Amino acid sequence: ELRDAADQPLAARLSVLGSDGRHYAPDDAWIRADDGFDRAVQEHETHYFHCADACTLQVPQGAISVSASAGFERRPLTRKLRLAAAGERLQLAFEDNALPPQFGPWTSLDQHVHMNYGGHYRNTTATLADAARAEDLDVLYNLIVNKEQRLNDIAEFRPGASEIGGVTLVQAQEFHSSYWGHLGVLHLGDHVLTPDFSAYRHTALASPWPHNGVVAALAHRQGAVVGYVHPFDWPIDPAKEKALTNTLPADVALGNMDYMEVVSFADHLATADVWHRLLNLGYRLPAGAGTDAMANYASMRGPVGLNRLFLNQSGRSPAALAEGIRSGHGFVSNGPLLGFTLEGKRPGEVLARANGGAAVFRASLRTGIPVDHLEVLVNGEAVAQLKPGRNGGGDFEGSIDLQHSGWVLLRAWGPSTPLLMDIYPYASTNPVWIEMGDAPVRSPRDAGYFVAWLERTIADVAARDDFNTAREKEATLAYLRSARLRFEEAM
Template identity: 25%
Template sequence: MTWIRGYRALDLTASWNAPMTLLDDVDVSFTGSRLLYGLPFRFGAELSGASLIRVAGQSEVIPVDAECHWVLFAHALEEPSLFEGAPVGETVAHYTFRYADGGAETVPVRQRFEIGPTPRLWQRRPIPLDWGQTPFLAVPDAQHRLMHRTCGRYDAAGARFVDIDDPQARTPYVLPYRFYLWPWRNPRPGHRVAAIEIASAGPAVLIGAVTLSRLEEDPFGRTGARELVFSLAGGSVDEDVAVVVDRGTATYAYRTVDCASRSNPPGWGGATVAHRGYAKVAATPSARVTLSVGGTVQAAFTWSDLLSQGRIVTDDGTSWHLPDAGRAWIKGSVVDDVTGEPLACRLHFHTPEGIPFAPYGHHAHINSDGNTWNLDIGGDVRLGQRTYAYVDGEFEGWLPHGRVVVEAARGFDHTPLRTEVTIRPGQRTLELRLKPFFDPEADGYVAGDTHVHFVSTLGAELEARGEGVRVTNLLMSQWGHLYTNTEDFTGNPHTSADGTTHVHTGQENRTAMLGHINLLGLRAPIRPWCTGGAEEADLGGELETTLAHWADECHAQGGTVVLAHFPVPNGEAAALIATGRLDGVEMIAYDEYNIGQYYRYLNAGYRLTLVGGTDKMSSEVPIGLIRTYARVPDPATMDYWDWCAAVRSGDTVITSGPHLRLSVDGAAPGAVLTGTAERTMGVVAEFRSIFPVDRLEIVVNGSVTESRRWESPVSAGSLSLDLTLDESSWVAARCYGPGEDVARHADVWERPIMAHTSPVYLAAGDVYERTDEAVLEQMLRLIDGVEQHIGDRARTTWPGPVDHRHGSPDHDHFLREPLTEARHAILRRLPR
């Protein structure tokens, strides 16, 4: 046999004396020439014929006749005595290495040190007996390999989170290996080894293959992984690009952080460099590293060449280099710059080369930079292509020696941090300080998110604290036969240990046609969560109830009803508004259509509180990215129920960044001022924002009455006017990030940076009354549409007798009843 980059497999054909079928569950993939850990081994070619060496009573001699630094044995014990109580460390064989000069080295081979029993298919055992009992000084003949990055069986989805295909996790159990590879270091590498004598000390020894190494390197490597940075001459780093190491391991290839790309302010996202990437590589010096694109090899080099030179360029033009390998385990803290108290926030670190480092327990790349829909990824969030870790004022983990870029952010109330620190050899600690920017609670406004999915209660608490959100509404719901957050429902808010942060599990009840409705502050579940068939409820499912009935049940419990992502799905919204069943309408992203619909209902005389929620369904959206500030009597003692009451009062501001305030003659949003006809009132709007803002507007009855625009975006601004009206009217304020298209966040939906207040209502007389006949007529048409959908299209006929949850014998009447009520309410407001 020839040497292959320093290794040569011995031909044991003359020594084979036993069939491969002595091994359990063996197949042809275990025969013939094989590369294990990138090293050549030659096994027998047949299963039933003589294909391995069995050493029992009489010793066996294997000819070698070569100089070598290492001898690698693929061996195992035939008998499973270890699993029947045989002592660990007992000598089970002696291997004697005889040199051509007459010298010899005899090595004891011990149970579970250098060798172990060949695995067996243990029947009716909950845990395979070989698992966790492999030899201390050997490795199995099965190497870890990366799973396919984007494809695979559904039942292997969990395994992809650990990167490797794990045969022991399969059902039924699959034997992952048959032999153990034990490397013996030759103490006399300059002397030719003539032969190896194998003698059993009791149990039968099975030798599958023997390989020699004439290199000094440890054949399986002892050095941990380090970052390998590469820059493509053409194309971009994506899922088709792979770095492969034959004698070692390599992670998936990831794009590096674009150090020049940063959000304004910092801490709110960033891009990657398309043509540059990195992988973490652990390799022996003789390893061959290849770059493949779509499975085709584009470049290759030897790891030792890069180790010696530090930087190389392969024939395809790809450049490769190794950053400084030094690192320190850092215990870090984040504190408020004024109080010195620990501060929950989110953190991101990266090197000047763009390699991200995450605090321990967190992800450098959430879900490999892929979609995170319906995944609760342990307290992390990704904005753009920058992953942040939520920490509770402290963190630990590896940071590289040298320059490290730090980003830290905590919602909209602290000035985000971007700075460069230097980690020095011997350093153990790092303190980061965040400066307070604005305290909305000083004038009573407390932040909450009305719409969060998929995260756990404690995960929501940590994330909310890291974003300065004190109230999170975690909503159960249904997607076909997927039911989410069932285990989080208790009927009571979860409150953080310091009493400041509240997470309550409520529901988002949904139908594809009638709409979605958030039921907050529930004491008991209101079922069904979804109805009317796909895509919300079961495929082919019937229409069991309406949003109006869900709202009534919620109010009966003292809960708060919010129409989700107003006004769509735009079915039952008009009926709910006409009957006063809503405590708020929710904006999850500012859009001209959505806000235009809100204005139309306000112009028709309906008083509607505006609330903000993220509809977070992935780790690409932080809790509170769009949030509700509701004014409570005392933020210091506020509980969850106080916040819900504040929402119902109407004194709210929704924002995706700016802190916006509005007063009309000193009255806040939600207030109704009477006797305002022909009276001059002072209107004041002002904002402060960590995000640049260039436009502030005062809106009266849907039209911009006064506005101010700054040529250069600012972090604070105000606008005032004297307003005289002769009719009942509503007044609101809004502001925007810069640009005609409005500056946008780096979340998955790229939401605009803006803020909008709920209205102040001005009654010309003693009662606030407005109307818009065209809007009321449109509301009637929407109600007609829902009614016809129920009567002519929805599945409302069951294939057999049914006893409905609502208990009414007339299901059709039950569904239509709220619509009839709404129609009558609208008709009463129309001119006779």
């Protein structure tokens, strides 16, 4: 039986390990498993299921371990017991672990879920909402996408949003191009963009046209919100990459991106490094977050809500959600909760000053997953290291010196742990933007980094011979050269 801090019934995620070393679940539950694990730490991957508020299991006698979680704002639980006979009952009561109320309110979003990704076990919107409820997730985006030649869930598409048992479900799209990088296309106002992918070599859609800038423009005509998803799995060095054709820098420079997933099915620190470089050039690109959960697969990235964006708002209408994503008012996380203000300004807001000087920040951390880094960054450099308390959280106040236009954010991260079904815990607020008089945000070093990046991309595109027409190729090269010029002018 599952209860919250007020002793009310609660849905949650459970993992039950029996005395025989096997995981157990109710007969009518979908049991799932982590898509990876460290064999030096675990004998096998974590198995889990979702429970509405009370569940019955058959397990062997002996030692039983029960782990439970109910979102990020409650402490996870682990209970060990010895089962001697049938009919034993276990009640789990969760403790609240939310941020102080002065930082709220919050609405949690997973911007990247696939309700069905092929296979024989099929999710419905109702079962998907059940999973979100057990993860204490407010808003879930189902990204309709091709799985090879199939477009699963395309019949589910409709503009707007639906409300299912307290969960807001938005039908959206992922546009696939492993050449240019994958895009999340949220809040389409009329229709899914088909055929949903480009640059699939050795197919009828081998041409790299349309590039992502064209796709973003088509989506924006419908009022959509567009961003890069699961961007980078390792630190990007333009001089050392075997190939470098991801067009995130070009699309940001030319004003075609509304967000990028910073916490995602990728390396969070490597992705954040690219994001920070863009921020250093004055591009106010908000962070997003998405799990890329294949929600009807037993062992393929999940659970839903593993990676999420917390918007500093209570409104869940499609218009409010779209505006919240674009505004950057909030933080992204796979576990730690972050509260941050700078001279009273929240993430996504502007702190304007005529001259440099000290600025007071307030920060809070709440987490059920250990982190060993909590730091305030100014233009990408850590200027204040904060130490979490013994319970993993803390409330902090301090002062930092600001002398230049730019940005300030709070982030937390730590070592890999079996408590988290992701590579390691990571959270980051969006920036508070600093305007120091009329001084622009400048970083010639980062501008040069993206010039080198786009040189590689332009060379790769120029060498391709599978565009449908010469006009498509020239238009693509012109787009990339225009973006390169923006960065050259910033050097």
